[in-house]
Amino acid sequence: MESFDVVVVGAGAAGMMCAIEAGRRGRRVLVIDHAAAAGEKIRISGGGRCNFTNINAGPANFLSANPHFAISALRRYTAKDFVGWVERSGIAYHEKTLGQLFCDGSAKQIIDMLLDAMREAGVALRLRTSVAQVDKTDDRFQLTLADGRKLACEALVVASGGKSIPKMGATGWGYEIAQQFGLRIIETRPALVPLTFEIGMLERLKPLAGVAVDAVAAHGKTRFAEAMLFTHRGLSGPAILQISSFWREGEEIVIDMAPGVDIAQTLKAARSGRGKQAVVTVLSEHLPRRLAQVIAEEAGATSNVGDLSDKAIAQLEAAVNAWRVKPVGSEGYRTAEVTLGGVDTRDLDSKTLAAREVPGLYFIGEVVDVTGWLGGYNFQWAWSSGWVAGQAV
Structure with missing residues (x-):
């Protein structure tokens, strides 16, 4: 021996x-x-x-x-x-x-x-x-x-x-x-891992697969400001991988997809000064156009910015600056960077x-x-x- x-x-x-x-x-x-x-x-x-x-x-x-x-x-x-x-x-x-x-x-x-x-x-x-x-x-x-x-x-x-x-x-x-x-x-559980959505949400967000955006992902008091990527399964990118270590199934995360931009104030200013522009056009100044399109459609804001009510503006602000989403799971150990x-x-x-x-x-x-x-x-x-x-x- x-x-x-x-x-x-x-x-x-x-x-x-x-x-x-x-x-x-x-x-x-x-x-x-x-x-x-x-x-x-x-x-x-x-x-x-x-x-x-x-x-x-x-x-x-x-x-x-x-x-x-x-x-x-x-x-x-x-x-x-x-x-x-x-x-x-x-x-x-x-x-x-x-x-x-x-x-x-x-x-x-x-x-x-x-x-x-x-x-x-x-x-x-x-x-x-x-x-x-x-x-x-x-x-x-x-x-x-x-x-x-x-x-x-x-x-x-x-x-x-x-x-x-x-x-x-x-x-x-x-x-x-x-x-x-x-x-x-x-x-033990997977960490630094992409998060996944349920079938219905995946279908609604299907056009966004491959879209990346700078974001702040938050879970409770923990926040990470890095890139985020929409995938055909859900969300990935550094901001999501970071927050995945803190997230648990059944909980939601909050994502700001236009950090440093007050979307409500932006839309109100546009409503006053350039009301004939489409909502998507204004949102696209701060977001990828495909993402702006989906957000506007989800909110029913497909007309001109001049037609937006304060309630509609608040809804759009929440969708961009404080998107609350509840993943159903993660991609698991298969893609997790650590345990x-x-x-x-x-x-x-x-x-x-x-x-x-x-x-x-x-x-x-x-x-x-x-x-x-x-x-x-x-x-x-x-x-x-x-x-x-x-x-x-």
Whole structure:
């Protein structure tokens, strides 16, 4: 039976980061993954350019049953630390909106940087390798692989991710291991995911598929100002993906599709000064024409702006500046960028990511109940949690 100091299950961002740090400390480390290549989610992220972190990353940008849990890891290994590594590796990058950092070239540059560091640290990597069973003795773990081979290790790090994007091989394996060893699980669900409408609304909004607009999407006191996209299933785009992490089935979201524009005042001014213009024409000054057309038709405002009553203007204002819509669901894990929920942080040490009651067992990355906003935050949690665990295993 082969024996290692550390076995990391999961060759994603968090797993590779942890392995690198543990290897640099002189630990004998093996990383295994059932996939055919390491870092597959890194490869597809950011449209193939990898939104590898966000310069604004901090605890406020993460959701968790315990919002304070991520503070230690995020402070000990920051976005600035990872950016420094990217720069030392000669990888060119640029900032898009809201602090998001992307490679100028391919996401493969980040994967290669991590793989090179693993090799330099003496870390072994085995792909197309699945774990069938995990057992524990007093001071060691024994892993039985799918092909019957066995491995032993002092420390086992679960970096297997969540359930999002199953076509990339995502499973709930990490949650099963947590439960096997008595750790609690915060209910999981898709996050950063497009929202869907019921059939009747889809039919009414069918002409809008493909229309994009800058918007503010709100759920309670939480608001995100980014782009929104109408799809043939419902709504997508950054503003919707962000708010999806806060929304629950049966609840509504409120969308301002003309931020900074008081549609009521605009229509009243048009009614006084250019009453013969069509309502659609006035609305189209602030909205895509197809969207203006649907809003006007839904409100029955198909005549000239001069014919609008105050009540009709108020109805149009509500439709544009405060559109209240109740999605029926989401597109699910199939398109979700991350999984909300996961291993309960009450059962983990925030300074090491170790299971409190199971010596030698660690959980890092997406499998933990720490979920970031859209825009590089989840990668930063992967780097930070992996780095922290790598100092401890």
